[in-house]
Amino acid sequence: xxxxxxxxxxxxxxxxxxxxxxxxxxxxxxxxxxxxxxxxxxxxxxxxxxxxxxxxxxxxxxxxxxxxxxxxxxxxxxxxxxxxxxxxxxxxxxxxxxxxxxxxxxxxxxxxxxxxxxxxxxxxxxxxxxxxxxx
Numbered sequence: 001x002x003x004x005x006x007x008x009x010x011x012x013x014x015x016x017x018x019x020x021x022x023x024x025x026x027x028x029x030x031x032x033x034x035x036x037x038x039x040x041x042x043x044x045x046x047x048x049x050x051x052x053x054x055x056x057x058x059x060x061x062x063x064x065x066x067x068x069x070x071x072x073x074x075x076x077x078x079x080x081x082x083x084x085x086x087x088x089x090x091x092x093x094x095x096x097x098x099x100x101x102x103x104x105x106x107x108x109x110x111x112x113x114x115x116x117x118x119x120x121x122x123x124x125x126x127x128x129x130x131x132x133x134x135x
Contacts (some may be wrong), residue, residue: 052071061090063084064085065085078106
């Protein structure tokens with residue numbers, strides 16, 4: 001056996017720091033996001049031929065202004081929120097819709113699991129305004 005010296009401990013700690021990822025960066029998986037979207041399907045649709053339901057269709061969500069889907073009757077709170085949907089605004093909103101836009105019609109407890117939120121964004125953000133997918 002070799003004795004563990006102060007230098008050995010430093011090398012072991014440095015190697016561990018390289019191998020063990022730090023922070024909370026979670027990969028986004030659109031396929032898993034499609035499964036998460038199943039909880040949204042009663043109220044929303046997305047993709048080719050998507051229609052407004054209890055909630056608006058979600059094609060082209062990335063870069064769209066809140067309250068702007070033609071033919072959907074939004075709350076004044078949603079129409080006047082000033083939100084431009086992007087990754088950050090969506091992730092905040094979907095965790096607590098009524099907290100993000102007080103007065104919204106969306107009665108949904110939110111998605112609390114960070115990985116599910118990331119995957120859901122990966123799924124939703126791939127759709128263009130016409131229901132196709134980004135290349």
